[in-house]
Amino acid sequence: MGLWPLVFATSGFLAPSPSLEIDYRDFQGLTVSHDGVPLITGSSFQLYEPNWTRGIYSSAWKPVVIDRSRPDRILVTFTADEGRFRGTQTFTKLGDGVRGEFEFRWLGTRRVMLEHSASFLWAPVLQPAQATVDGRLAGVMGTANPTSPQMEPRIIGVGEQSFAWDAPYAAARIGISGVRLTAFDARNYNQPWAEGKEVVWLGHTNQAMEPNSTLRYTIEWQFAPKRLSVPAAQTLEPDWTSLPAAERARSTDWPLIPQPKESRPGTGTWPLPGSLEFTGPLGSSHLGQRFAKVVQARWDGPVPANLGQIQIQLDSTLPAEGYRLQVTESGPVLHAKDALGAGHAVTTLAQLVRPAGGRLVVPAVTIRDWPSVSWRGVHMFVGPQALGMQTDLMDRYFAPLRLNHVVLQCERTDWSSQPGIRSGWTMERDDLKTLFERYRERQIEPIPLIQSMGHMGWFFQNKQNLDVALNPQVPFTLDPRKEESRRRLRAIWDEAIALLKPKTIHFGMDEVDMRGVQHDPFMSTRLWARHVPWLMAYAKEKRVNAMVWGDMMLAPGEANDAMNGHSGPVAAQRRAALSPGTYVADWHYAANPDPAVYKSLALWKKAGMRPIASTWDRPENIYGFTHAAIQQGAGVLTTTWAGYESNELAMAQNFPQIAAYLLMAEYAWSGRKERPGALPYDYLAVARRMVYGTPSPTQSRPGVTIRGTETASIGSFSLGKMEPVAMVNTLIAGGDRRPHRLVVKADAQARKVVLALGVETFLKEGQVLADVKATTESGTEVRFPVLYGQHVRAARDTRSTFLTESDASVSAFTLVMPHELAGQRLATLEIEAKEPRAGLTLRGVTILP
Numbered sequence: 056m057g058l059w060p061l062v063f064a065t066s067g068f069l070a071p072s073p074s075l076e077i078d079y080r081d082f083q084g085l086t087v088s089h090d091g092v093p094l095i096t097g098s099s100f101q102l103y104e105p106n107w108t109r110g111i112y113s114s115a116w117k118p119v120v121i122d123r124s125r126p127d128r129i130l131v132t133f134t135a136d137e138g139r140f141r142g143t144q145t146f147t148k149l150g151d152g153v154r155g156e157f158e159f160r161w162l163g164t165r166r167v168m169l170e171h172s173a174s175f176l177w178a179p180v181l182q183p184a185q186a187t188v189d190g191r192l193a194g195v196m197g198t199a200n201p202t203s204p205q206m207e208p209r210i211i212g213v214g215e216q217s218f219a220w221d222a223p224y225a226a227a228r229i230g231i232s233g234v235r236l237t238a239f240d241a242r243n244y245n246q247p248w249a250e251g252k253e254v255v256w257l258g259h260t261n262q263a264m265e266p267n268s269t270l271r272y273t274i275e276w277q278f279a280p281k282r283l284s285v286p287a288a289q290t291l292e293p294d295w296t297s298l299p300a301a302e303r304a305r306s307t308d309w310p311l312i313p314q315p316k317e318s319r320p321g322t323g324t325w326p327l328p329g330s331l332e333f334t335g336p337l338g339s340s341h342l343g344q345r346f347a348k349v350v351q352a353r354w355d356g357p358v359p360a361n362l363g364q365i366q367i368q369l370d371s372t373l374p375a376e377g378y379r380l381q382v383t384e385s386g387p388v389l390h391a392k393d394a395l396g397a398g399h400a401v402t403t404l405a406q407l408v409r410p411a412g413g414r415l416v417v418p419a420v421t422i423r424d425w426p427s428v429s430w431r432g433v434h435m436f437v438g439p440q441a442l443g444m445q446t447d448l449m450d451r452y453f454a455p456l457r458l459n460h461v462v463l464q465c466e467r468t469d470w471s472s473q474p475g476i477r478s479g480w481t482m483e484r485d486d487l488k489t490l491f492e493r494y495r496e497r498q499i500e501p502i503p504l505i506q507s508m509g510h511m512g513w514f515f516q517n518k519q520n521l522d523v524a525l526n527p528q529v530p531f532t533l534d535p536r537k538e539e540s541r542r543r544l545r546a547i548w549d550e551a552i553a554l555l556k557p558k559t560i561h562f563g564m565d566e567v568d569m570r571g572v573q574h575d576p577f578m579s580t581r582l583w584a585r586h587v588p589w590l591m592a593y594a595k596e597k598r599v600n601a602m603v604w605g606d607m608m609l610a611p612g613e614a615n616d617a618m619n620g621h622s623g624p625v626a627a628q629r630r631a632a633l634s635p636g637t638y639v640a641d642w643h644y645a646a647n648p649d650p651a652v653y654k655s656l657a658l659w660k661k662a663g664m665r666p667i668a669s670t671w672d673r674p675e676n677i678y679g680f681t682h683a684a685i686q687q688g689a690g691v692l693t694t695t696w697a698g699y700e701s702n703e704l705a706m707a708q709n710f711p712q713i714a715a716y717l718l719m720a721e722y723a724w725s726g727r728k729e730r731p732g733a734l735p736y737d738y739l740a741v742a743r744r745m746v747y748g749t750p751s752p753t754q755s756r757p758g759v760t761i762r763g764t765e766t767a768s769i770g771s772f773s774l775g776k777m778e779p780v781a782m783v784n785t786l787i788a789g790g791d792r793r794p795h796r797l798v799v800k801a802d803a804q805a806r807k808v809v810l811a812l813g814v815e816t817f818l819k820e821g822q823v824l825a826d827v828k829a830t831t832e833s834g835t836e837v838r839f840p841v842l843y844g845q846h847v848r849a850a851r852d853t854r855s856t857f858l859t860e861s862d863a864s865v866s867a868f869t870l871v872m873p874h875e876l877a878g879q880r881l882a883t884l885e886i887e888a889k890e891p892r893a894g895l896t897l898r899g900v901t902i903l904p
């Protein structure tokens with residue numbers, strides 16, 4: 056069967072565009088874009104035995120070999136299952152598209168199944184348009200959210216020749232030869248690969264491959280973008296009107312997290328006298344700073360200029376980290392077991408602060424509290440932005456959650472012994488040292504994690520150290536048989552210990568034979584037996600505790616998942632290489648709320664180790680595993696796998712993983728029995744407020760707003776509902792004729808400016824949508840970026856924004872003028888679109904003096 060002929064009318068379309076870009080990357084697959092507009096956002100394939108009894112290969116987890124030696128072609132080759140599964144994918148760039156030629160070979164002895172997600176088509180460029188499949192009309196790509204959890208109701212069509220869409224942005228044509236493909240609408244689909252993505256899935260699943268068989272076919276994607284109008288600007292000279300309460304006082308309901316073990320409310324309140332100083336046997340200067348930071352992050356209002364003193368007395372009858380707190384109308388009385396308990400008492404006192412009658416008070420209460428789990432930690436990466444970002448997290452989030460450990464995966468640091476491995480993710484040594492010091496100042500003990508056998512891509516960065524890689528073609532695992540491997544690894548660890556002065560060091564050691572290593576558990580065990588005793592001896596030499604991940608030492612049946620120990624005897628032999636008392640970060644991520652299934656904790660304790668139940672961002676996993684840790688007297692660590700760098704964008708894109716820290720901290724401290732869905736608060740919403748929220752005003756403030764048909768409220772702000780002004784959106788009919796720049800004339804004193812903004816297109820998290828420029832009467836300009844997800848979301852995207860309050864997909868985007876400009880008169884506001892596919896919409900403006 057030949058490829059379907061593609062014919063485009065020249066009128067109304069651009070000529071074949073030289074700006075069409077194609078690429079192929081490990082784990083993401085094929086991407087195609089035109090002038091920055093994504094057309095294909097990825098692809099994948101996987102081979103498995105019938106009914107998923109065994110997964111053989113997945114390109115989402117295993118790397119491929121990518122050859123870009125020709126400018127017009129990308130050749131992808133792969134091999135797996137000891138050579139039994141192999142093949143090629145050849146992508147050739149056409150004038151207006153790309154041709155993919157696929158070959159999959161199976162040389163095994165049993166029947167297997169192939170699933171090929173040939174392309175994830177970016178849905179916004181296909182809507183609203185009706186599909187044509189094999190020349191017949193098929194499903195329509197509407198703008199409403201599909202809701203079915205099943206694939207079948209979402210199917211647009213099944214074809215053997217062609218798929219086509221004629222949408223406002225472009226005409227898309229897909230020709231097929233040698234295979235039958237299905238297209239289905241994967242927007243709002245309940246699978247991890249579709250979460251937060253706007254895609255149409257095109258591919259086939261459950262394609263049988265018999266022993267010694269080869270499957271070949273061709274797919275050709277072509278795109279014809281349409282001509283666009285030249286963008287223009289628009290100026291608004293609105294009618295401004297006064298608002299007596301442009302920003303309203305709010306007594307935000309902050310739940311006390313973690314829940315205290317014992318709490319009894321009293322009568323009356325204690326007015327906050329001003330700044331507080333904590334003295335006595337357990338007092339210290341940093342506790343006053345901790346109190347102030349928690350209060351200032353939550354409340355914006357006048358604080359008296361007085362200095363109050365509160366003593367923290369010792370109570371040796373309390374459990375470790377325990378405290379007693381009693382607040383009456385006369386003031387608070389604090390007792391604690393130790394310095395950590397004193398810190399928790401001060402944090403709880405700060406969390407109790409509320410506004411009343413225009414001032415801040417603490418309600419009367421008696422609390423006695425202590426943790427259910429003694430070792431409570433989170434796992435973070437480092438990077439160029441980590442110092443500032445994590446310092447904010449310490450004060451706003453980690454310390455209030457009563458965390459006392461953090462595992463910092465810090466191998467991507469500018470180690471003096473390895474200058475050649477620097478990358479854009481590398482953290483400066485001095486910044487890392489400062490980061491460790493700041494954690495300790497907040498009574499959170501930092502633990503450096505440097506992968507020391509597998510997951511060594513950081514060590515082989517820029518093609519460095521390949522001579523000590525176990526497989527230089529797939530540089531993933533260090534070869535511990537070479538003395539040079541140990542010399543270089545020791546140099547890094549020596550440097551890290553001298554710089555950071557840790558009490559515990561984490562060697563990694565998970566999934567050491569996952570890539571580039573022949574499937575041979577006995578060889579892996581020999582390498583393990585050679586390397587791990589050396590690591591244990593090194594930790595003893597440096598007088599630090601050792602920590603490792605546990606998966607390589609658990610056999611099938613010894614846990615509920617993450618069992619890479621191959622067999623009972625192999626796993627036992629590997630466990631025997633550890634020194635007694637080693638911390639084992641026992642990671643299991645299955646979403647099971649039953650503590651009984653997490654039986655590996657008892658196994659580690661019996662082996663003489665100190666297990667740390669290591670969870671991920673699945674609420675039921677956190678609940679069940681943390682309660683298992685309470686029963687077994689183990690620690691709890693919540694991991695994050697949000698890329699390999701700690702920065703604002705990664706945190707925003709993966710915020711549920713950050714919010715999971717709160718859930719773990721709640722259960723590990725309080726031991727409360729309610730399941731996550733039954734908690735009296737939305738943990739995601741509370742985490743968002745703790746990390747990103749702005750202080751709530753304790754008094755209402757006047758301002759001016761653009762006159763509208765009525766006044767609307769978004770969070771604490773009031774805005775006039777003006778006639779909406781929609782900005783450029785090249786994805787919808789006529790959207791290219793909208794303004795790309797909007798100028799709003801103003802003449803008012805401005806300390807804070809609030810814009811009611813919406814957006815039409817569901818875009819990528821963290822994408823810059825617009826630049827807002829505020830110009831004062833003196834000509835001084837201040838710029839503020841508008842980011843998707845952090846500030847605004849499309850109506851179809853039901854997730855919360857992180858940095859703004861919103862209502863019915865309209866967000867209150869707030870500009871706080873710099874201190875030196877606060878109160879100056881604002882001359883103009885200018886919004887310039889940076890993403891012409893967004894469709895940013897202005898619905899109101901309020902200015903507070």
